[in-house]
Amino acid sequence: MDWIETLINGALLGALYGLLGLGLALVFGVMRVVNLAHGEFIVLAAFGGTTLASLAPSVNPLLWILPVALLAFGVGYLLQATLVNRTVRSGDPLIPLLLTFGVGVVLRNLMVEVFGTDPRALDGGAFTQAGIEFLGLRVGVFPITVLFLAAAMFGGLQWLLAHTEWGRIVRATSDNARIVRLMGVRPDRVYNTVMGLALAFAAVAGMLLALRSSFNPYSGVERLLVAFEVVILGGLGSFWGAFAGGIMLGIAQLLGQKFDSNAAALYAHLLFFVILVIRPTGLAGRAS
Amino acid sequence: MKALGLVLLALYLAAAAAVPSLLDAGWMTLLSEVLLMLAMAQMWNLLAGYTGLVSLGHQAFIGIGAYFVFYFSDRLELHPFLLLPVAGIVCALVAALLAPLLFRLRDAYFSVGIWVFAEIVYLLATKTRELGATSGVALKSMRLVDTETFSRDTFWIAALLALLAVGGVYALIRSRLGLGLMAVRDNELAATSIGIDVWRNRFAAFTISAFGCGIAGATYFTGSMFVSPEAGFDINWVVGMMSIVIIGGIGTIEGPIIGTLLYFGLREGFTAWAGVSGSWYLVAMGLVAIAVMLVAPRGLWGWVREHWGWEGFSERRTPPATLLADGGQP
Numbered sequence: 357m358d359w360i361e362t363l364i365n366g367a368l369l370g371a372l373y374g375l376l377g378l379g380l381a382l383v384f385g386v387m388r389v390v391n392l393a394h395g396e397f398i399v400l401a402a403f404g405g406t407t408l409a410s411l412a413p414s415v416n417p418l419l420w421i422l423p424v425a426l427l428a429f430g431v432g433y434l435l436q437a438t439l440v441n442r443t444v445r446s447g448d449p450l451i452p453l454l455l456t457f458g459v460g461v462v463l464r465n466l467m468v469e470v471f472g473t474d475p476r477a478l479d480g481g482a483f484t485q486a487g488i489e490f491l492g493l494r495v496g497v498f499p500i501t502v503l504f505l506a507a508a509m510f511g512g513l514q515w516l517l518a519h520t521e522w523g524r525i526v527r528a529t530s531d532n533a534r535i536v537r538l539m540g541v542r543p544d545r546v547y548n549t550v551m552g553l554a555l556a557f558a559a560v561a562g563m564l565l566a567l568r569s570s571f572n573p574y575s576g577v578e579r580l581l582v583a584f585e586v587v588i589l590g591g592l593g594s595f596w597g598a599f600a601g602g603i604m605l606g607i608a609q610l611l612g613q614k615f616d617s618n619a620a621a622l623y624a625h626l627l628f629f630v631i632l633v634i635r636p637t638g639l640a641g642r643a644s
Numbered sequence: 645m646k647a648l649g650l651v652l653l654a655l656y657l658a659a660a661a662a663v664p665s666l667l668d669a670g671w672m673t674l675l676s677e678v679l680l681m682l683a684m685a686q687m688w689n690l691l692a693g694y695t696g697l698v699s700l701g702h703q704a705f706i707g708i709g710a711y712f713v714f715y716f717s718d719r720l721e722l723h724p725f726l727l728l729p730v731a732g733i734v735c736a737l738v739a740a741l742l743a744p745l746l747f748r749l750r751d752a753y754f755s756v757g758i759w760v761f762a763e764i765v766y767l768l769a770t771k772t773r774e775l776g777a778t779s780g781v782a783l784k785s786m787r788l789v790d791t792e793t794f795s796r797d798t799f800w801i802a803a804l805l806a807l808l809a810v811g812g813v814y815a816l817i818r819s820r821l822g823l824g825l826m827a828v829r830d831n832e833l834a835a836t837s838i839g840i841d842v843w844r845n846r847f848a849a850f851t852i853s854a855f856g857c858g859i860a861g862a863t864y865f866t867g868s869m870f871v872s873p874e875a876g877f878d879i880n881w882v883v884g885m886m887s888i889v890i891i892g893g894i895g896t897i898e899g900p901i902i903g904t905l906l907y908f909g910l911r912e913g914f915t916a917w918a919g920v921s922g923s924w925y926l927v928a929m930g931l932v933a934i935a936v937m938l939v940a941p942r943g944l945w946g947w948v949r950e951h952w953g954w955e956g957f958s959e960r961r962t963p964p965a966t967l968l969a970d971g972g973q974p
Contacts (some may be wrong), residue, residue, distance in 0.1 A: 390752045443936055451941045453698065454890045455926030461883060465923035465930065549771070577879055581763065584756040622767040625760050632757055636748040 362610050363492050367531045368499035370606020371506040372568070374599040376579060377586030378509065384587070386530045387444055391454040393460035394558060395580030399573060400463060401428055401559035402566035406476050417478045420562045425556040432555030435459070436548045444547065449500040460576065467573035475570040476547045484567050502564050509557060510599050521532030526550060585628045604631075653807075660803040664796040672795055676802040676867055678908050680860045681884060682951050683802075683809035685892075687856035687899040688885040690813050693895030695820065695849045696829045698751075700882055703760030704765050705735040705854045706861025707876030711775055713862040714871055717785035724785050724866045725797065728859050733859025734850045743847050759879075766877035767795075780872025798867040805863060809856055814897050814957050821848055829895075888927050891936050893943025895959035906932070 380394045404424045409417045439459070443452040456497055486497040517523035526546055528536045531541040565571070565579070590597025605624050612623030665674060692698045709731035717724040731882070742761065749757045770778045816822050825833035825846045836842055861881075865871040884907065892903025906931060914925035940947035948954055 357706065385750070390755075437673055439938065443941070446941060448941070450696070450698065450703045450894075451937055453752075454886070454894075454941075455934060455937040458937060460934065461887065462927050463929030465926040468923045469927070506934075524648060581756075581759060584752075585760065588753055619767050619771055622763070622764065622771075625764045625767070628756070629760050629764065632749065632753070632760075633745045636750075636753065 361495070362614055363607055364493065364495055365499065366542065366601050366607030366610035367624070368495070368503050368566075368606070369385040370484060370501040370603030371599070372499075372561065372564055372602070373582055373586050373600025375502075375506045375509065375557065375564070375582065376600060377583040377590070377598045378513070378561070378562050378595065381383075381590070381595060382513065382557070383554045383588045385594075386526055387507050387547050388449050389440065389444060389448070389456070390458040391554070392453060392580065393463060394456075394554075394583055395576030395578070396463040396467070397431070397558045397576075398562035398565070398579045398583075399427065399571055399576040400467065401425075401562035402478070402571050403430045403467060403471055403476075403568055403573075404428075405478050405563045409478060413468075416483070417563075418479055421560055425559045428559035429552040429556040432552035434547045435555070436551035437544070440551065441544045441547055444508050460580075463590060464573055471573060474573070475572050477570040478563065478566040478568045497604065502527045505560070505564070506599070506602075510562070511556075511596055514595055522549075549636055575617075585624070589631060590627060597631055649863075653811060656803075656807065660800065663803075664799060669795055672799045673867070674912070676795075676799045676906060676909075677797075677864065679802040679806035679887065680864045681907070682900060682904040683805045683860040684857050684881070685885045685888040685896075685904055686806075686809040686813050687853040687860070688882070689889045689894060689900050690816070690856075691849050692886075693851040693889065693899070694817060694829060695846050696756045697846065699758050700755045700879070701762035702853070702857050702885065703759070703877050703879055703881040704758070704762035705857040706864070706881050707740070707762075707769065707871075707873070708738060708754055709735050709858030709860075709862035710764065710865035710876045711769065712869045713866055714781055714785075714859075715775060717783075717788070721788065722785070723788050724783060725801065726889075728801065728862050728866070731862040732859035733853040735781070737857040739851045739854030740847070743850055745848060747843060747850075762877055764872050769873040769877065775871070776800075778873060780870060780875070783869040783871075785937075797864065801863050802867075804861055805856075809860075810901065812852075812856075816852070817897075820919075821845060821906075825849055840843045863943060886935055890942060891929075891933055893945030893947075893949075894962065896943065896945045896949070898945040899943050 376398065376567070379397075382396075383389050383391050401424050404427065405417055405420050408420045408424070409415070439455060440452055443455045444529075474516060480498065484496075484498040484510050487494050488497060513522075517526060525536070525541055529541060529546045529576050536543060536546075562579075582605065586602045587606060589601030590599070605628065608624040608627040609620050613620035659954070663675060667675070676784075684702070688699065688702055691702075701907070712731045712734050713724050715729045715732075717727050720727075742758070746754055746757050746761075769775055816889060817826065824840045827838070827840055828842050829844055832842060861876070865876065888903030888907050889900055890903075891899075891906060892901065893899030910928050911925045914920045914928065915922075936943060940950075942950070945956070949956070
């Protein structure tokens with residue numbers, strides 16, 4: 357029973373991991389940009405959440421998720437419009453990567469100066485503690501909610517891309533940014549909304565993770581690594597692959613914790629490394 | 645150009661020889677750090693700038709080199725300085741073993757693959773009691789060391805490593821191998837079609853950069869007489885190397901030199917003189933990196949080259965006169 361519980365909890369944690377990678381996968385899939393500041397934006401959203409929660413202590417922090425996500429959308433839109441678009445135009449993928457690296461360094465150290473390095477967490481109250489018994493298994497209500505939220509966001513994004521006008525434009529821009537110009541589409545504007553959306557997903561993931569475990573300004577690096585592992589396990593640009601990759605990592609993490617409580621991440625990393633070596637293009641990627 | 649190079653070399657050697665008698669221990673430690681960082685940045689630049697492989701895991705080699713020296717100098721009763729080159733060779737071997745696995749990965753996959761490798765080594769180090777686990781180890785072989793001359797010798801080793809890194813990369817990129825590397829970076833398909841062995845070129849650059857980072861990391865931690873997993877396998881090593889290289893100019897010899905001067909200039913300027921604590925210099929460094937990527941994506945030296953036409957330590961070579969005389973167009 358113990359083992360089944362670990363597997364279930366691992367899968368639930370993995371759904372959250374998948375969400376960490378969703379924005380990264382979206383940005384890479386559409387504009388071939390590897391956003392090295394992704395982890396910092398995840399942490400920044402969590403700091404936004406704790407700040408709002410301390411300003412209005414009577415409000416349940418879960419209610420702040422949507423406003424923070426909207427704010428993150430605006431930040432992403434502006435980031436893309438003012439900085440990243442200029443480097444995407446160069447055609448050399450190394451330049452936006454190095455640019456977002458600079459953005460990450462600035463954000464991380466600004467957060468150190470503004471918020472300090474003490475670990476923080478969001479307190480979700482009774483909801484995050486509650487659990488339900490089912491066939492003798494105890495599973496948290498909050499992780500299940502996260503699973504549904506994550507599945508809804510993955511599914512929602514997939515639906516948006518597959519069935520809406522906006523989705524067609526995004527896919528067309530991703531295929532060939534030059535040709536869509538002939539159809540009256542401005543690739544820059546498409547990229548702006550895509551980056552906004554990606555950071556909104558990152559913000560939701562950051563808030564949810566802050567409700568689970570503590571963070572500090574340096575956590576962004578770990579978050580980025582998890583997001584990367586998820587995305588690459590799934591095959592860059594594949595959303596459902598990322599979801600599956602997240603769940604695998606979550607399970608590996610909690611099984612690792614069971615074997616060896618002080619190096620849980622080691623087993624997740626080893627799993628990632630082994631899979632990457634066996635299948636260099638990820639689970640959902642085409643075999644090379 | 646050759647004469648200028650020799651003059652610069654002579655000046656550098658003279659300065660390195662004079663520093664220990666002119667400056668106090670604090671300055672010498674700082675200069676050692678500057679020189680080692682330059683060597684590491686140059687090694688990262690060799691890989692990223694000349695082969696296009698962006699490594700986010702070079703801290704692995706720094707940590708492995710340091711731990712190797714700490715452990716074996718104590719075990720084998722050897723002076724730690726003697727083991728520094730061996731640490732480099734060990735790191736090159738690790739890189740050689742990793743290469744067949746990592747080279748199957750492209751672009752971002754490679755970057756993350758090597759980062760995860762570094763994390764695995766880091767976590768293993770925190771679990772190994774022989775190496776002091778999470779709390780780290782002191783340099784036990786200090787008992788074999790003459791403490792009077794220790795910091796001076798460390799400085800000289802750092803000075804030598806920086807010189808070898810800069811000179812070595814310069815010689816390398818002007819060699820057949822270097823030309824092959826750049827051809828692969830610029831157009832892999834075209835390079836393959838003229839018979840360049842892509843895999844072997846990358847392999848050489850990767851092992852050399854691991855070798856250099858291994859020695860430099862081992863020297864840094866030997867000088868500080870203490871290493872812990874947190875410090876040895878710190879991602880900030882790569883953050884530093886990367887900042888330095890991209891600001892100075894990726895894929896140039898001068899770039900890392902300029903970047904290193906700017907990095908430490910900002911750090912010391914902010915903390916020592918302006919009295920601004922902690923992380924503000926990193927904020928400034930990040931802002932400079934952003935500005936450089938927007939205005940001059942080839943870095944400061946790349947901009948100078950483009951606008952002022954300075955060549956410096958260029959990889960460009962003039963064809964032999966006989967070839968020109970035969971009617972070949974330069």
